Amino acid sequence: MKxxxxxxxxxxxxxxxxxxxxxxxxxxxAVLKKEKGLWYRVIKAAHLSRPEHYFSIYMSGCNHxxxxxxxxxxxxxxxxxxxxxxxxxxxxxxxxxxxxxxEPRERVTMWHATDLCRSCGSCIxxxxxxxxxxxxxxxxxxxxxxxxxGPARNICAYTGGDxxxxxxxxxxxxxxxxxxxKNMWVLFETNGFALTPxxxxxxKAAEVDGFWLDIKAYSESVYRKxxxxxxxxxxxxxxEILDRGFVLEVLSLYIPGWVEIDELEKIAxxxxxxxxxxxxTLLAFFPAYKLKHVRSPTLHEMLKAYFTVKNYLKNVKxxxxxxxxxxxxxxxxxxxxxxxxxxx
Numbered sequence: 001m002k003x004x005x006x007x008x009x010x011x012x013x014x015x016x017x018x019x020x021x022x023x024x025x026x027x028x029x030a031v032l033k034k035e036k037g038l039w040y041r042v043i044k045a046a047h048l049s050r051p052e053h054y055f056s057i058y059m060s061g062c063n064h065x066x067x068x069x070x071x072x073x074x075x076x077x078x079x080x081x082x083x084x085x086x087x088x089x090x091x092x093x094x095x096x097x098x099x100x101x102x103e104p105r106e107r108v109t110m111w112h113a114t115d116l117c118r119s120c121g122s123c124i125x126x127x128x129x130x131x132x133x134x135x136x137x138x139x140x141x142x143x144x145x146x147x148x149x150g151p152a153r154n155i156c157a158y159t160g161g162d163x164x165x166x167x168x169x170x171x172x173x174x175x176x177x178x179x180x181x182k183n184m185w186v187l188f189e190t191n192g193f194a195l196t197p198x199x200x201x202x203x204k205a206a207e208v209d210g211f212w213l214d215i216k217a218y219s220e221s222v223y224r225k226x227x228x229x230x231x232x233x234x235x236x237x238x239x240e241i242l243d244r245g246f247v248l249e250v251l252s253l254y255i256p257g258w259v260e261i262d263e264l265e266k267i268a269x270x271x272x273x274x275x276x277x278x279x280x281t282l283l284a285f286f287p288a289y290k291l292k293h294v295r296s297p298t299l300h301e302m303l304k305a306y307f308t309v310k311n312y313l314k315n316v317k318x319x320x321x322x323x324x325x326x327x328x329x330x331x332x333x334x335x336x337x338x339x340x341x342x343x344x
Contacts, residue, residue: 003026003028003165004028004165004166004167004194005063005165005193005194005196008196008198008199010196010233011229011230013027013063013064013165013193013194013228013229014063014064014065014227014228014229015027015028015061015062015063015064015065015163016065016076017030017031017060017061017062017076017077017078018076018077018078019077019078020078027061027062027063027161027163028061028163028165028166030042030061030078031059031060031061031078031080031161031163032061032163032166032169033082034168038084038085038086038172039084039085039168039169039172039173040082040083040084040085041059041060041061041082041083041085041088041169041173042059042060042061042078042079042080042081042082042083043057043058043059043060043080043081043082043083043088044058044059044060044074044079044080044160045058045080046058046088046091047145047146047147048095048143048145048146048147048150048152049145049147049157049159050119050145050147050148050149050150051110051113051114051117051118051119051150051344052110052113052157053101053113053116053117053119053150053151053152053153053155054110054113054152054153054155054156054157054187055091055092055095055152055155055156055157056156056157056159057088057091057092057156057157057158057159057160058071058074058080058159058160059074059080059158059159059160059161059163060074060075060077060078060079060080060160060161061075061078061161061163062075062076062160062161062162062163062191063162063163063164063165063191063193063194063229064162064191064193064227064228064229065227065228066191066216066226066227066228066289067225067226067227067289067290067291068226068253068255068258068285068288068289068290068291068294069288069289069290070288070289071160071161072288072289074160074161075160075161075162076161085169085172085173085176086176088173088176088177089173089176089177089179089180089181090180092156092177092180092181092184093177093180093181093184095152095156096154096181096182096183096184098143098152099152099153099154100137100140100141100142100143100151100152100153101116101137101141101151101152101153101154102153102154102183103153103154103155103185105185105209105210105247106247108155108185108186108187108209108210108247109187109210109212109247109249109279110157110187110189110212110249110251110281111249111279111280111281111315111317111344112279113150113153114134114317114343114344115134115136115341116134116136116137116150116151116153117133117134117136117137117142117149117150117151118130118132118133118134118343119147119148119149119150120132120133120149121142121144121148121149123139123142123149124139124142124144124149125149132340132343137151154183154184154185155184155185155186155187156177156184156185156186156187157186157187157188157189157212158170158173158186158187158188158189158190159189162189162190162191162193162194163194164188164190164193164194164195164199164203165193165194165199167194167199167202167203168202170188170203170206170208171202171203171205171206172206174186174203174206174207174208175206175207178207185209185210186207186208186209186210187209187210187211187212187247188203188208188210188211188212189211189212189214190211190212190213190214191213191214191216191227191234192211192213192214192215192233192234192237193229193231193233193234194233195211195213195233195234195237195240195241196233197240200237200240200241200244200246201244204244204245204246208246209246209247210246210247210248210249211237211241211246211247211248211249212249212250212251213234213237213238213241213248213249213250213251214250214251214252215231215234215235215250215251215252215267216231216234216252216253216259217231217258217259217263217267218231218235218263218266218267218270219263219266220232222258222259222263226255226258226259235270238250238270238271238274238275238278239274242274242275242278248278248279249278249279249280249281250267250271250278250279250280250281251280251281251282251283251319252264252267252280252281252282252283253283253284253285254282254283254284254285254297254301254302254305255285255291255294255297256285256294256295256296256297256301257294258291258294259285260301260305261301261304261305261308264282264305264308264309265308265309265311265312268280268308268309268311268312268313269312271312271313272312272313276312276313276314277313277314277315278313278315279315279317280309280313280315280316280317281316281317281318281319281344282302282305282306282309282316282317282318282319283318283319283320284296284297284302284318284319284320284321284323284324285297285320285323286320286323296323296324297323297324298324299324299325299330299333299334301324302318302324303333303334303337303338306318306338306342316342317342317343317344318334318338318342318343318344319344321334321343321344
């Protein structure tokens, strides 16, 4: 089977997947298969995730090999069990029965999740709301999941390894979910590499609702060193996504020595040229995978990056705040500088 990206005239991804026997296969051949018209994917896990407050489906195999990958144990390796699109859709339909917050389509994002709840669990465990609580939910809407407390929103997300180049699988899965569920939105967490116009048209026809786009770097040289691929399609994708009526949010990581303020400013400027209202999350990197030797950003660095990005984009939040705000004094400074609403 020829690479789907190559068939469309693009460069192939960095998609080598380590199999249980130690051999290596392209991700599309390692973790995807089609039998009797039904697609199957290797699934690592599926549950209500935090702080996203939606049902996440963690998929094995990826078209990137990012040095900072936080899910390498299953995105770079065959890790999980085979499930058909029908079986996955059944899980989503079962989750829908326990939804506690019904969101409109324009809020099919991770960015909007912290508007509702910060996952502290104080209202359940102590009977009082936490200091960052948005005061939007009743106690009855807060439930426990494998990753902590929060609401259950009517959203399911494709996450983990990204194989958007194999759109037929995602299209069929989305159609199955929409058939089995009454009011579930579908969010695709993606690196954007395979979001070509042709692939986006397929996903649009299948009724995918939105994308959480991870722009890992602006400069192609940095991107290629970090992820192993070109980022031309990634940078083109925000305009293509919005042109088709999808909901879009974007995230980028501050990685000291790799993706710092100069890169983040270019990303923000690029997005602002498309639409300055695009929700943007600036995440703090923490050591992982092949960048375990790289430190996390400091509070000062994250604040400087935040205000730089805010020069271009109107809706910006900081994420992984515990990584750089380690003391009570740090938190006081952070809240005073950006406000509670900017803390994701």
